[in-house]
Amino acid sequence: MAQIPVNEIMIKTVLKQFVPPRIRQSMRRGWLVQQHRNGACECNVCGNSVEAFHSHGIPPRPSIRCPICGSKPCHRLIWAWLSENVSVIRPNHMVLHIAPQRELGNRIAEVVRWRGATFHSGAINDPQDPLDITQLPFADQSVDLLIACHVFNMLPADDPAFAEVHRVLRPGGLAITSVPIHCDVTALIELPGETTCQERLATFGDPFMFRKYTQQAFYQQAHRFGFEFALIQPQHLEHGDYRWELAEESLHLLRKSP
Structure with missing residues (x-):
């Protein structure tokens, strides 16, 4: 050494x-x-x-x-898409960012305020801004845009999160979500909430992960809770840049029916 x-x-x-x-x-x-x-x-x-x-x-x-800010492909893809679709944030909108990566959270907060909207963010383990996606402290139909990157796969159960996101979104509201999609599995793999970190590490390579989604599995779950679903991949960007190294990342846009 x-x-x-x-x-x-x-x-x-x-x-x-x-x-x-x-x-x-x-x-x-x-x-x-x-x-x-x-x-x-x-x-x-x-x-x-x-x-x-x-x-x-x-x-x-x-x-x-990223060795400077710590961003990963999921964060870079969210920022790339949002930069091209900034019109989804309108004056007087309420934007909610769950478990934000620091740099991405700061960038989104700047844009939200520039657009004249209101911004809230937090994480379940944040002592200053605690925010649990399964128990959000917001009224029904009060959120216009919700952003959650690699959150659903880290929950012991994802049903409460889908239900809660649907509850707080206004009709026509949008959730920008991202979860790791694994090409090495053909069906959803899920461990119960009482499993240990060692068991999850052995199954998923991550002690905090509870499930591996396929694209179809995530789509079916979103559809079951009444969301319209759209898949966004790097090739769908108007100004995608190979230098950003977006890997095989994808976004899942969940829109609450008007």
Whole structure:
């Protein structure tokens, strides 16, 4: 294992002791941007060039994670589609972002406010903004746009989430959702909620995942709860860029019938 030079250890110790976390994060980000400038790839979420996207997952998949902002193909595809369809956000709309990836959440929040709409976000494990997609603290038919990236597959049961999203959406409202679609399975694979992290890790390669969807399985679940369904893939984008490394990601647009 390579040893870190003593002077680097001292610098990190001094920075951690005397420099506030927010400033340290900004310094680290600036260093990363400089390290990756003029790279062959581009992250459309943070807007930076990178030499390559990092491997991610178990087993590791190549060209997935942005080394600067941490975005993954699902986040980059959501931002690409939303950038081309910003008109889905209108003045006085209410936009809800469940478990946002930090950089994508910040970008969406900026656009929502620029469009004159209201923005809410949070996650079930966020102590400052707790938000459970199975028990949303919003009135019936009060949300115009809901965004949930890789959330449904992480729930012990997804029925309550589909029902709750349908409840809070206005007629004609839209949910932009994304779940990993696995080409190695021909039918939905689902583990019960009482399974252990070790069992889920052995089955899915992820201790927090409860199910593997196929496209058909997700469509059928959405249809069962009364949603109109549309599939969006990278080739459907008007200005898709191969440098974004969107892999085989797809979006599932769920619209509540008017």
